[in-house]
């Protein structure tokens with residue numbers, strides 16, 4: 001049983017060098033259901049190519065970037081121009097900023113159509129995110145396993161089951177010392193939306 005001495009505080013899932021805090025039902029189910037279908041329908045999803053080991057390959061998921069139009073953002077050799085915030089994304093932003101105690105400038109949206117869609121091992125450590133960025137990651141839809149492991153040494157690997165309506169806060173030194181991925185899985189036939197709120201400096 002979890003200790004309830006500090007009920008508003010979530011336990012750190014990382015044993016050292018950074019923090020990952022998990023809030024399984026950050027959005028109540030009816031609200032999460034509503035956001036899932038609204039975001040699938042209303043965001044401008046695209047499948048974009050990225051550069052990997054000198055080759056251009058299609059990303060195994062759909063993406064969309066929203067945020068401050070004056071600040072483009074990119075990773076893995078692509079540059080994305082942010083679209084203007086939608087009303088739902090703004091609403092979610094407000095909730096998440098309160099919990100994270102951070103002001104975010106952008107949200108990178110990922111749509112995993114089923115278990116064949118995925119994201120490989122990486123750190124969110126682009127220079128524009130600053131030294132020890134706080135990244136707030138929200139999930140709507142299918143439950144998928146998110147994995148993290150130390151960047152150096154690759155062990156131990158920690159699995160986190162990301163539930164519908166959940167919030168995962170990554171902060172402190174987590175993007176220096178830990179990498180993460182969302183592996184493929186045969187058993188998942190449903191779609192999942194992930195929103196990662198970021199602050200560009």
Ligand SMILES: O=C(O)CCC(=O)C(=O)O
Nearest residue numbers: 108110124146182194196
């Ligand atoms: O889908 C997820 O939970 C992870 C997304 C992620 O790591 C990213 O967008 O950088």
Ligand SMILES: [Fe+2]
Nearest residue numbers: 122123124180
């Ligand atoms: Fe990431």
